[in-house]
Amino acid sequence: xxxKRLRILVAKPGLDGHDRGAKIIARAxxxxxxxxxxxxxxxxxxxxxxxAVQEDADAVGLSVLSGAHMTLFPxxxxxxxxRGAGEVAVFGGGIIPDDDxxxxxxxxxxxxxxxxxxxxxxxxxxxxxxxxxx
Amino acid sequence: xxxxxxxxxxxxxxxxxxxxxFSTVSDMELDALYTPDDVTGxxxxxxxxPGEFPYTRGVYGSMYRGRLWTMRQFAxxxxxxxxNARFHFLLGQGQDGLSxxxxxxxxxxxxxxxxxxxxxxxxxxxxxxxxxxxATLFDRIPLDRVTTSMTVxxxxxxxLAMYLVVAERNGISWERIGGTIQxxxxxxxxAQKEWICPPRPxxxxxxxxxxxxxxxxxRWHAVSISGYHIRxxxxxxxxxxxxTIADGICYVEEAIKRGVAVDDFAQRLSFFWNLHNDxxxxxxxxxxxxxxxxxxxxDRFGAKNPKSMMLRTHAxxxxxxxxxxxxxxxxxxxxxxxxxxxxxxxxxxxxxxxxETLALPTEQAVMVALRTQQVIxxxxxxxxxxxxxxxxxxxxxxxxxxxxxxxxxxxxxxxMGGMVKAIETGYPQREIAEAxxxxxxxxxxxxxxxxxxxxxxxxxxxxxxTLKIDPEIEERQIQRxxxxxxxxxxxxxxxxxARVSEACRSGENLMEPICxxxxxxxxxxxxxDIFRAEFGVYTDPGWI
Numbered sequence: 001x002x003x004k005r006l007r008i009l010v011a012k013p014g015l016d017g018h019d020r021g022a023k024i025i026a027r028a029x030x031x032x033x034x035x036x037x038x039x040x041x042x043x044x045x046x047x048x049x050x051x052a053v054q055e056d057a058d059a060v061g062l063s064v065l066s067g068a069h070m071t072l073f074p075x076x077x078x079x080x081x082x083r084g085a086g087e088v089a090v091f092g093g094g095i096i097p098d099d100d101x102x103x104x105x106x107x108x109x110x111x112x113x114x115x116x117x118x119x120x121x122x123x124x125x126x127x128x129x130x131x132x133x134x
Numbered sequence: 135x136x137x138x139x140x141x142x143x144x145x146x147x148x149x150x151x152x153x154x155x156f157s158t159v160s161d162m163e164l165d166a167l168y169t170p171d172d173v174t175g176x177x178x179x180x181x182x183x184p185g186e187f188p189y190t191r192g193v194y195g196s197m198y199r200g201r202l203w204t205m206r207q208f209a210x211x212x213x214x215x216x217x218n219a220r221f222h223f224l225l226g227q228g229q230d231g232l233s234x235x236x237x238x239x240x241x242x243x244x245x246x247x248x249x250x251x252x253x254x255x256x257x258x259x260x261x262x263x264x265x266x267x268x269a270t271l272f273d274r275i276p277l278d279r280v281t282t283s284m285t286v287x288x289x290x291x292x293x294l295a296m297y298l299v300v301a302e303r304n305g306i307s308w309e310r311i312g313g314t315i316q317x318x319x320x321x322x323x324x325a326q327k328e329w330i331c332p333p334r335p336x337x338x339x340x341x342x343x344x345x346x347x348x349x350x351x352x353r354w355h356a357v358s359i360s361g362y363h364i365r366x367x368x369x370x371x372x373x374x375x376x377x378t379i380a381d382g383i384c385y386v387e388e389a390i391k392r393g394v395a396v397d398d399f400a401q402r403l404s405f406f407w408n409l410h411n412d413x414x415x416x417x418x419x420x421x422x423x424x425x426x427x428x429x430x431x432x433d434r435f436g437a438k439n440p441k442s443m444m445l446r447t448h449a450x451x452x453x454x455x456x457x458x459x460x461x462x463x464x465x466x467x468x469x470x471x472x473x474x475x476x477x478x479x480x481x482x483x484x485x486x487x488x489x490e491t492l493a494l495p496t497e498q499a500v501m502v503a504l505r506t507q508q509v510i511x512x513x514x515x516x517x518x519x520x521x522x523x524x525x526x527x528x529x530x531x532x533x534x535x536x537x538x539x540x541x542x543x544x545x546x547x548x549x550m551g552g553m554v555k556a557i558e559t560g561y562p563q564r565e566i567a568e569a570x571x572x573x574x575x576x577x578x579x580x581x582x583x584x585x586x587x588x589x590x591x592x593x594x595x596x597x598x599x600t601l602k603i604d605p606e607i608e609e610r611q612i613q614r615x616x617x618x619x620x621x622x623x624x625x626x627x628x629x630x631x632a633r634v635s636e637a638c639r640s641g642e643n644l645m646e647p648i649c650x651x652x653x654x655x656x657x658x659x660x661x662x663d664i665f666r667a668e669f670g671v672y673t674d675p676g677w678i
Binding site: 014015016017018019020023024026027028030036038039040041042044066067068070071072095097114115116118119120 | 238239241242244250251252253254257258322326327328366367368454457458459491492493567570571574577578587600603673674675676677678
């Protein structure tokens with residue numbers, strides 16, 4: 001039986017419109033063989049958590065370039081748990097200083113990719129670190 | 135002499151060639167050599183002298199021999215008083231114009247106390263929710279002497295109204311203030327993605343502002359037609375050129391439809407280009423842009439006043455070209471990009487700071503960026519003669535080619551029924567996403583090199599100091615906005631907002647009612663809510 005294709009939700013929380021990175025990642029993940037759902041811009045944490053549940057996502061990739069990551073990432077994590085989807089792997093990228101990345105990982109964010117990360121690295125990381133939810 | 139084909143088949147063929155792709159950063163392949171064979175068109179038709187049609191060599195007769203470009207560093211962070219202090223610092227360092235960066239909530243039409251503003255207040259720019267914030271932002275700045283640029287789009291009508299009210303309260307008449315508001319909504323749907331309502335009502339608000347400024351604020355540039363964000367989103371240089379000029383065509387058409395004569399507003403349209411790494415491509419792009427705009431204004435729109443045909447422009451070095459790795463190298467990139475801008479004949483320039491891929495810039499980093507412009511202006515000698523690249527076979531051939539390829543895009547957009555239609559079908563958005571993906575792939579395959587990222591990288595990065603925004607400012611700004619809302623005359627505000635609603639429906643020019651609303655302390659968020667209620671909310675189609 002064929003293995004279930006992993007479903008990845010690529011999401012843009014907050015107000016910033018920088019979607020160049022998110023779109024490139026979404027496309028690279030799709031080319032890498034994953035099923036990708038892209039939320040589009042300007043999503044609230046509620047919208048993202050809801051979409052993750054509705055779409056039965058195995059992982060959520062968050063992209064934030066506005067500096068609001070310390071507000072938005074924890075809120076998405078909290079809402080996922082609240083909806084019983086705490087095991088969804090959350091990873092992210094953007095303009096995220098190292099100190100903040102450490103704090104986010106302590107909160108359970110699995111990985112943070114910063115400028116210069118290649119799409120290959122990200123695809124590889126997802127392949128090796130995300131498991132299908134049962 | 136000069137037979138290029140023969141030379142390529144003999145001398146060049148016998149010489150060695152490195153096994154790389156000889157293409158621009160936009161992946162436009164270049165010939166090994168350009169010769170007189172590659173340059174077409176007569177001098178007068180294709181170039182003209184500076185200050186003369188088609189302005190390829192510059193819009194002004196004496197260019198930098200007459201006046202240097204305006205050094206205008208984009209600044210904004212935290213509370214209005216923080217940014218005001220940065221403005222005074224920059225003016226003290228020899229900068230001659232101001233440029234304001236607002237935070238995301240302000241740019242998207244939310245007050246600091248809105249739940250969607252949480253975590254974003256003062257982070258990416260300065261927070262302005264009320265006319266009092268605007269007054270603090272420009273405290274002790276002579277608005278009749280310094281020109282101000284404001285980078286804001288979907289909430290531009292409200293921010294301009296606040297600026298006008300601050301001027302009037304300082305006893306300065308609207309006729310005397312000069313500046314620019316970005317207000318280019320078309321490129322928002324294409325690239326920067328800050329919006330409130332759908333494209334058509336947004337275009338109506340822009341046109342209201344063009345009409346209003348033409349009549350009431352004659353020294354104000356009501357739109358800065360911007361390629362900058364298109365390029366940052368990942369477009370090629372030709373796409374930047376084409377989509378920006380196509381946006382300009384759309385604004386001109388709308389204003390003419392409104393009944394404003396072309397020569398009554400066109401000279402107050404200005405432009406804003408990106409300055410990327412590929413030196414020759416950027417110089418050629420700026421020269422091509424001037425020639426295209428001049429021809430379009432004259433031939434397509436029948437402009438008679440030469441000023442209507444002159445493409446005057448601000449430019450900014452490419453944020454997306456900066457690297458988080460070995461960030462001090464960014465100083466070099468910025469210098470080269472800025473030099474391309476100057477050799478391309480820009481009128482106003484922002485140079486990025488080395489730390490801007492990491493955070494908003496520190497005062498020290500901003501000073502290096504400003505000094506970069508001053509070194510170009512005062513030390514390099516490039517200002518001594520006008521358009522020194524004019525007549526270069528390579529640059530002229532590239533200029534011709536970019537104009538040709540951009541015109542092909544414009545032809546396709548015209549066929550679709552114009553830029554609004556093209557945006558509604560996602561055409562420019564997809565073209566840009568495709569180019570961005572192509573570049574990323576070339577980068578990962580090593581076809582394109584970024585120093586310090588995919589070549590010459592170092593194992594341990596040396597950290598540089600970055601600006602930290604105090605998280606407490608969010609709470610302070612929230613309290614400030616709430617205080618204004620508590621203490622104002624709420625009946626007067628309600629009446630004024632109702633008038634804005636009425637104008638939305640009747641088609642009356644929105645600017646007077648908005649000015650009155652902010653005079654009575656209506657906020658950025660409240661006027662934006664009227665737009666949301668009257669025009670609907672645009673959501674991202676989320677095309678990959």
